[in-house]
Amino acid sequence: MGLLKKINALEPLWWSLFGLGGMIAAFILPVHLFLHGIAIPMGWVSPDLLSYERMMSVLSSPYGIIVKLFLFSIISFPLFHAAHRIRLTIEDLRIGWLNTIMPLISYGGAIVLSVITIVVLFYKLS
Amino acid sequence: MKHTDNSITEPTKTYRRIMPNTWWLKKGSYTLFMLRELSSVFVAIYAIFLLIRLCALSQGAEIYNSKTAIFNSGWMIALHAVMWVFIMYHMITWFKISGRIFGKKPLSPGLVTIANYIVWVVVSVVLFLIITKG
Amino acid sequence: MAEEIKITVTRYNPDKEAELKTQTFTIPYHNDWSILDGLNYIKAELDGTLTYRWSCRMAVCGSCGMMVNGTPRLTCSTYLNEFYPGEITIEPLANFPIIRDLVVDLTDFMDKLKEVKPWIIRKNKSDENDTSKEYIQTTAQMDKYYQQTLCINCTLCYAACPVYGLHPDFIGPAVIALGYRYNNDSRDQGKDERRKFLASEDGVWKCTVVGDCTEVCPKHVDPSAVIQRTKVDNATNWFFSFLKGKK
Numbered sequence: 089m090g091l092l093k094k095i096n097a098l099e100p101l102w103w104s105l106f107g108l109g110g111m112i113a114a115f116i117l118p119v120h121l122f123l124h125g126i127a128i129p130m131g132w133v134s135p136d137l138l139s140y141e142r143m144m145s146v147l148s149s150p151y152g153i154i155v156k157l158f159l160f161s162i163i164s165f166p167l168f169h170a171a172h173r174i175r176l177t178i179e180d181l182r183i184g185w186l187n188t189i190m191p192l193i194s195y196g197g198a199i200v201l202s203v204i205t206i207v208v209l210f211y212k213l214s
Numbered sequence: 215m216k217h218t219d220n221s222i223t224e225p226t227k228t229y230r231r232i233m234p235n236t237w238w239l240k241k242g243s244y245t246l247f248m249l250r251e252l253s254s255v256f257v258a259i260y261a262i263f264l265l266i267r268l269c270a271l272s273q274g275a276e277i278y279n280s281k282t283a284i285f286n287s288g289w290m291i292a293l294h295a296v297m298w299v300f301i302m303y304h305m306i307t308w309f310k311i312s313g314r315i316f317g318k319k320p321l322s323p324g325l326v327t328i329a330n331y332i333v334w335v336v337v338s339v340v341l342f343l344i345i346t347k348g
Numbered sequence: 349m350a351e352e353i354k355i356t357v358t359r360y361n362p363d364k365e366a367e368l369k370t371q372t373f374t375i376p377y378h379n380d381w382s383i384l385d386g387l388n389y390i391k392a393e394l395d396g397t398l399t400y401r402w403s404c405r406m407a408v409c410g411s412c413g414m415m416v417n418g419t420p421r422l423t424c425s426t427y428l429n430e431f432y433p434g435e436i437t438i439e440p441l442a443n444f445p446i447i448r449d450l451v452v453d454l455t456d457f458m459d460k461l462k463e464v465k466p467w468i469i470r471k472n473k474s475d476e477n478d479t480s481k482e483y484i485q486t487t488a489q490m491d492k493y494y495q496q497t498l499c500i501n502c503t504l505c506y507a508a509c510p511v512y513g514l515h516p517d518f519i520g521p522a523v524i525a526l527g528y529r530y531n532n533d534s535r536d537q538g539k540d541e542r543r544k545f546l547a548s549e550d551g552v553w554k555c556t557v558v559g560d561c562t563e564v565c566p567k568h569v570d571p572s573a574v575i576q577r578t579k580v581d582n583a584t585n586w587f588f589s590f591l592k593g594k595k
Contacts, residue, residue: 099553100586103579113257114308114330117301119338121260123345125294129286133346138282140275147271159268163261170258176556177251180514182235205265212272227362228445228453233513241418244510247558311557314573315580319491323573 095191102172102195109169116162147213156209164202171198253304256297305334351377353428354435355386357398360446368446370437371395377432383423384412387438387450400450407566410502414450415439420507420564441507443516457503460519463545464527469538489534496529496574498567505561505571517550521561521571524552528574531581547582555579 127133136142146155171194178190234240238248263285270281284290309330317323356372373390381389384402391398400423402412407425414423417437428436444452470476505521506512512520527546531539546552555575562572 096549099549100547100583103553104583104587107583109257110304110308113301114305115334115337116341117257117260118298118305118334119341120345121294121298121301123342125260125263125285126291126298129291129294135286137346140271140278140282143271143278159264163264163268166257166261170254170261173251173254174258177248177254180238180251180510180556182514201262201265205268208265208268208272213268228447229360229362229368230445231442233443233510237510237513243560243563244558247510247556251556311559311572311576314562314570315576317573318577 092188092191095195102168105165105168105198106172107169109165109167109172112162113166113169117166120162156213160202160205160209163205164198167198167201168195171195249300250303250307253300256300257304260297260301309334351432353377353386353432355383355390356435356437357387357390357450358439358446359398359449360440362448377428379429381428383414383416383421383426383428383436383438386428386436387423398450399448408500410500413441413502413504413507415442415507420504422502422504422566425566441503443507443509443513444503454503456516457501457506457520457523460523461501461526464519464523464530465538465542465545466526466530468530468533468536469541471537483535485534492534493529493532496525496532496569499525499529499569500567502566504564504566505569508560508564510558510560511554511556515550515554518554519546519548519551521575522569524555524575524578525569525571528578531578543582543585546578547586552578552582 123133124138128135128137146152175190175194178186238244267278267281267285270278309327312330313323313325313327317326352374353376354372354374356370359369359371373394375386375389375394378385382405384405387398387400387402391400400412400414402424403409404411405424407422410422412423413420415421415438416423416426417431418439420441423438438450440446440450440452444454444456447453468476475481499522501522503522505525509518509521512518524546527542530536531542552575555572557572557576559572562570565571
């Protein structure tokens with residue numbers, strides 16, 4: 089229980105990450121999702137944009153580091169955004185048993201996935 | 215930090231109403247609120263999809279191409295369309311609230327919201343050009 | 349025959365009943381009658397035992413708030429003509445315990461109101477009794493908090509807030525708005541003192557921005573916006589004190 093108390097004491101941090109992620113989700117994800125999830129698969133714009141060869145050449149180009157930082161921020165911060173919102177919604181839905189461990193699951197999940205993102209982007213894809 | 219001793223002095227036997235767990239279905243604004251909160255689930259799914267693509271990329275062309283084929287399938291495109299609608303709803307509510315937070319005098323909430331949309335359009339066009347032409 | 353309108357009210361008598369009941373009255377319809385006028389008619393002409401709170405009849409005292417067809421409203425400034433020829437259902441303000449009929453127990457709200465210290469706090473306590481000093485304020489400084497001074501403590505925002513309904517420990521909209529009002533007063537120095545309460549576990553962080561408090565506020569205090577501003581302020585403060593190594 090001590091751990092949960094510590095997590096709750098970090099509320100300003102979680103809220104700030106929530107805000108940052110929400111901002112990124114609002115400004116960047118609409119166009120990003122539209123392109124990657126709909127327009128490119130539908131063939132409205134060149135499907136080669138996401139080909140293995142092109143992706144690898146972009147990531148290993150001199151601008152690769154910027155692309156990687158961009159990818160990290162549109163993965164990690166939105167995850168923290170979602171973690172915070174889902175946690176509070178579970179509280180509002182009064183799912184009691186889930187409620188108490190939700191901070192651990194949600195923020196813990198966002199942290200783990202962010203670490204994986206860093207490893208993949210900056211270690212495996214380097 | 216507890217605020218008070220919480221001892222509600224009850225002058226007589228008061229009647230306490232309990233909110234049903236379906237409270238968010240009782241009122242339009244509560245339901246819209248819940249849909250807004252639900253948008254975050256799709257935000258998370260999209261972030262995880264991106265991570266899956268990157269993992270596949272790090273595992274070589276064969277795995278990446280087979281994953282890409284899944285993302286190009288009809289039902290995946292349909293799922294992304296649903297996700298896109300929710301993320302657009304998130305964007306609309308986010309800009310509306312940020313207008314209210316930062317729209318203090320001499321600014322106004324409407325002005326801040328409009329500024330948000332202008333930045334959004336610029337960001338979207340720039341990103342579109344970088345991703346498709348860059 | 350003159351036109352009539354039906355009003356259904358919640359009845360609860362703690363000495364006789366364990367459950368809430370409803371009772372429907374048919375009253376004469378007048379275009380210029382407020383709902384409160386209708387209730388006064390019922391009490392004077394039809395059933396003298398109907399219990400409800402009211403005082404000023406002009407949206408200043410904040411005591412006649414009730415749920416009108418499911419939405420918290422001041423009954424003195426909500427008119428029958430908004431609903432006529434439909435029917436009207438009046439319930440006691442949501443989320444509060446009911447004392448009798450349409451009267452709710454506001455003790456919880458009053459306790460929280462005290463806790464936020466809605467008065468000017470000076471670091472130098474002797475300032476508070478020193479009447480010789482002047483504290484000049486510009487209009488721009490007053491603009492920072494003026495909107496929140498308009499709060500009449502009617503608690504409609506509490507009845508509209510599902511977070512308060514679900515978590516009764518939540519400090520709630522009006523009290524946070526009043527904390528904001530004093531925090532942003534150039535004469536006040538009590539921000540840190542109030543922070544302990546406002547940024548507590550039951551404070552601003554509990555708010556999930558449903559936004560209904562702002563919608564129902566008869567004085568346009570906009571609690572939902574100032575709660576978010578208080579979050580921004582507390583998060584900023586948290587990071588600065590973290591950097592300074594206070595945490």
